[in-house]
Amino acid sequence: MMPDRDSEQILLVDDNPTNLQVLFKTLEGSGYRLLAARDGEAALYTAKRARPSLILLDVMMPGMDGFEVCERLKEDPDTADIAVIFLSALTDSQSKVHGLAVGGVDYIAKPFQTDEVLARVRTHIKIQRLERALARRNSELEDENQQILNAVDEGIIGMDITGRVTSMNSQAATLTGWPASDCIGELFSLLQLFPGDKALNQSLNLLCEGGVGLRKEHVSISTRSGRIAPVAVSGSPRSEGGAVLVLRDISEWLQDQHALEQAREEMDTQRQHLAHIERLSTGGEMAAGIAHEVNQPLTAVTNYARVAQRLLTDLPADKRLKMDDVLTKIVIQAERAAAVIQRMRSYVKKPSGGRQVLELNAVLEDVLALAEVDSRVNAIPVQLKAAANLSTIFADEVQLQQVALNLIRNAMESTANAGHSNAVEVSTYLEGDMVCFRVKDFGAGMAPEIEAQLFSPFVSSKEGGMGIGLSVSKSIMQGHGGDIRFQANPDGGAIFSCEFPVHL
Known part of the structure; x- marks a missing residue:
């Protein structure tokens, strides 16, 4: 029977050729690959190269005996795992104990029995196989465990x-x-x-x-x-x-918790501002109702004044002229108040009608009429410097009025609060392919911390201001393909510029 090429190798070490021949005949046909060495040095060399599973090692050899060979095998990591069975004519207990102490796994006395040698060889080869399989499986389990732990x-x-x-x-x-x-x-x-x-x-x-x-x-x-x-x-x-x-x-978890807390705080702030907006909305609805109710008595005052003028014919001429002058002034002021209320009602109620081709100068003239009351209250005039031959724009008139009115009212309040009486300047101009208007005031200007986030929601330089006007204005301008910008007025105050694309 030819030994399997991949079967275990056994190294036979004996200085006596006859003993080697007997060992060869004993193990021949058992399926193992057999190697031979005649002394200790050759045994160490062959073991290092071939890495046999088992060594049958004679003890009594010239030069290096079997015990020393075994010790040197066990000292070398490359050969430490090779099983060693001693073969010796020394049968005393001390020799056997010493052989096992230096690393041998078994001890067979000479002369040996063929069946005994073959049985012990097979037993220790089997043990070697099991130990290698166990070591391999342990290594695989360690690798698997480490992969799991690393995952x-x-x-x-x-x-x-x-x-x-x-x-x-x-x-x-x-x-x-x-x-x-x-x-x-x-x-x-x-x-x-x-x-x-x-x-x-x-x-x-x-x-x-x-x-x-x-x-x-x-x-x-x-x-x-x-x-x-x-x-x-x-x-x-x-x-x-x-x-x-x-x-x-937990660093990411802590960041998420911090972000969640910030979101909660922001929601609380937004909730408060929304409640404020709701109150303003309710106030606006009430104001519209008040305007309607006030408009009726103003109309009545005008009608009564005109009736009184017709009844003046029975008075002396000098008194009639004086009364007529007074009643005329009453009519003028009542009609003026009614016109203001009508403009406000129209501005509040007019829906966003979509975009259309507009003349910027005409829109701003209407806005200045809306701002007339604020102009008188703040004692700040508003001047419109309209550029001639200005290109048309394509915009939503109501939204454009909202932006312009917000900027003009802010400019008047800022100038008045600074103690100046300079007129707020509103001017139109063409810059490249953009149609623009500018609102210049002479107020106190912007604090650096306000200027850095001027167009952010809920940021305001006015005491009690909500801080949404400029944010909404910027959204409107950007939605029209334009923008709104701020710069400081060299003469003190602020300049806001708005630009719209030219309508082709």
């Missing part, structure tokens, strides 16, 4: 009962900044992950020594580089002693 998001550190690190996955190395190669076998306390936290360090000692579990939802660890990182810590005792420590990075 989880948490850092996992194993410790023995003395607190020394026995294992560490890649995430633990990333979190702590300590590579596993520097930590295995070292005391966990030497890593100084929790400096100054006496309570936690005591809990770790209780975990390893007494099997007392621990859980901390938020602690700080000091990494190898000195960086402080937030983690959640949990520890569980192991049945064989020691413990497993789990570190979970």
Whole structure:
């Protein structure tokens, strides 16, 4: 029977050629590949090259005896796992014990029985196979376990009962900044992950020594580089002693919590502003009703004044002229008040009618008429410097009026609050392919912190202001393909410029 090429190899070592021949005949046909060596040096050389599964080693050899050969085999990592069976005529107990002590797995006395040698060889070859299979499976399991540990998001550190690190996955190395190669076998306390936290360090000692579990939802660890990182810590005792420590990075969770808290605060702020807007909306509806009610008595005042004028014919001429002058003034003021109320009602009620071709100068003239009351209240005149031959624009008239009126009213209030009486300047002009208008005031200007976020919602330089006018205006302008910009007035105050694309 020819031995299988991939079967185990057996090295036969004996200085006696006859003994070697007997061993060859004994094992021939057993399925093993047989190698031979006549002395200790040759045995070491062949074992290093061929890595046999088993060596049948004679003890009594010239030069290097079998015991020394075995010792040197066991000292070399490449040959330490080779099983050695001693063959010797020395049958005393001391020799047998010494052979087993230097690393032999069995001891066969000479002269040997063929069946005994073959049986022991097969037994130890089988043991070798099982040990290799077990070692291979253990290695595979370790690799699988390590892959599983490396796949989880948490850092996992194993410790023995003395607190020394026995294992560490890649995430633990990333979190702590300590590579596993520097930590295995070292005391966990030497890593100084929790400096100054006496309570936690005591809990770790209780975990390893007494099997007392621990859980901390938020602690700080000091990494190898000195960086402080937030983690959640949990520890569980192991049945064989020691413990497993789990570190979970919670920095992203803390950021999410902070963002959630900010969102809640912003929602509360928005809710308050929406409540304010609702009150303003209700007030606007009431104002529209009041305007309607006031308009009726104004009309009555006008009618009564005109009736009184017709009844003046019975009075003397001098008194009739004076009364007529007074009544005429009453009519003029009543009609003026009615016109103001009518313009306000029209502005409030007019829906957004969509975009159309508009003359910017004509729209601004209507806006100045709307701003007449504010102009008298603030004692600040408004001047319109309209450019001639201005191109048309394609815009929503109501939205354009809203932007212009907001800027003009702000300009009048700012100028009045600064104690000036200069007129607010509204001018139109053409710049490239953009039709523009500018509102210039002579107020106190903008504080730097306000200017930096001027067009953000709920930012206002006016006491009690809601801070939504400029934000809405910018949205309207950008929605029309234009923009609104701010610059400081060199003479003091502010200049706001709005631009619309030319309608082709």
